Amino acid sequence: MAEPGSDAVGQAMDRAELWFMCRAGFVETVSAVGLVAGLPATKIVREEWPAFGIVEVDQALAERAASLAIGRELRSLDALHLAAALALPGEDLTFATWDVRLHAAAGAEGLKLLPETLG
Template sequence: MILFCDTSALIKLYVLEAFSAEVHARAAIAKAVAVSRIAWAEAMAALARRVRENSVDAEAVEAVRAKLRDDWPMFAIVEVTQTIVEQAGEYADTFALRGYDSVQLAAARQLQEAASEDLCFACFDARLNKAAKVLGMQTLG
């Protein structure tokens, strides 16, 4: 099984939040953990927001950033191509998704179609999970 993490799930691998244990457990049994290339920017933005909202967390957030930098090469990265963004545009309309959410879904879908393994889509957005299920993906969140 391949675990595709959108940014909300990816962050749970580094920051203790609700459902972090579930993401860790699924990652531990996955053959690969995959992310979209845009997850980097989204994760860094989420961590920066965390510091802005609570500067006391700055040292811990820097440690998370360092760990993510170290781990990044181990993830299977799905590149954002023209095909993916065109599919994302269709998904945004079909499923009423935000822009980056539709890119995450299109990236996972491309991986699902190319892989010989089952794919589990990990995210914690109800609308995005519903869309993934419609496309035949297992979901975690």
């Protein structure tokens, strides 16, 4: 699904050893692809999903996301994605987003960003 940043994300994913996504990202991705390209197009999302390391949404992650949502003025799903990224170990993590508010929040939390800057 072509949208701003698709090429950059694809290139970054080609270089990365591992990919991670919050469990809620499955719903978000299937919904976005299905609404744009139709139900049959969601098959590829379902087939590729096992390639991702999944960060499960448990109470601790939900609490962190709720705090981020309020403290960083984020939408619910954006806060879940950011909380999931912050739960992962490692210094080589890159957080990809083209949403201005989420990008600023992730940067403020110390994450390496793709793209490095917006605008």
